[in-house]
Amino acid sequence: MANKAVHSDTIPEEALALGKQLCFAVYSAAHAFNRAYKPLLDRFGLTYPQYLVLLALWQQDEMTVKRIGEEIGLDSGTLSPLLKRLEAAGYVGRQRDPSDERQVIVRLTDKGQDLKNEAFGILVGISKASGCSLKQAEDIRETLHQLTRQLNAGPGED
Amino acid sequence: MANKAVHSDTIPEEALALGKQLCFAVYSAAHAFNRAYKPLLDRFGLTYPQYLVLLALWQQDEMTVKRIGEEIGLDSGTLSPLLKRLEAAGYVGRQRDPSDERQVIVRLTDKGQDLKNEAFGILVGISKASGCSLKQAEDIRETLHQLTRQLNAGPGED
DNA sequence: CAAAATTCAATTGTACGCAAATTAATTTTG
């Protein structure tokens, strides 16, 4: 009894290996995407999260900070400064909602609208870098969405 | 010609939707994992990247900062302060390699070693939260590793 | 073998990401 079953009879030592962790695979893939996007986004002075905000606004312009946060899963503590930088870069405008002064409405500037056309080029670049077919990308995406839903459901059930 | 083909004949408008981005699916899953780990790691005063370092050290103790960085994909700019915090928390020790004073060797303390036993509990918690079978987790992991490799290969080929 | 180049870790500066506290506005309720 030198090597296993010290803690439990079912989990082998190797289960702790980094390479065996699903979370680490996700973590690494996320970093890899970030690196792949960087050169494509640098041209526009954008970071990846800023690009996500623009993607959201291209689908639906004039959203509140809260709504944008729901779309991309970030809280206002992250978004407030990020949106200020997007505004300073000239891609969006921000103004208080006159009908509810608590809210701030974010909308694309002309420059922000124009960038949408360039975005298709970014899409192609990333698609190439990822090296998978549309079909394959769709499969992985769906699997990950499922996984994300499950993780976000919390420890309620088992 | 109101709606499409303004930019290209092949990419439809919907391709820009957040929900259609593989990168966003990965990004969201990574955040979901972070949230899932938080309550499990808070008990030990650890962050997720710190936990990754310990996972690496449990497989192979006494690594240099550079080596740890290669294992988990972080540079010294991130690791230096992170390792200092792990040291302050009592999980690792750091000392210059006497045979090459440029290097710093990181090794587990007794407390760090002991934590390995608790780690199996963390594994079980995450496994439950992810809601997928070992087999399914393995499939996703392998797919993501492949994707990561491809993204890291860079824009060399297409 | 000494100067130049390289390597490693730490530091600096910018930008997320999130929890907690703050402030202002709106809604609820006594």
Next chain:
DNA sequence: CAAAATTAATTTGCGTACAATTGAATTTTG
């Protein structure tokens, strides 16, 4: 209708991430 509760965004503080710089140690090379 005024006090209490709630909501939205901002701010603050801490911990990643990463590019670029720095400084010390080692290797390479002239």
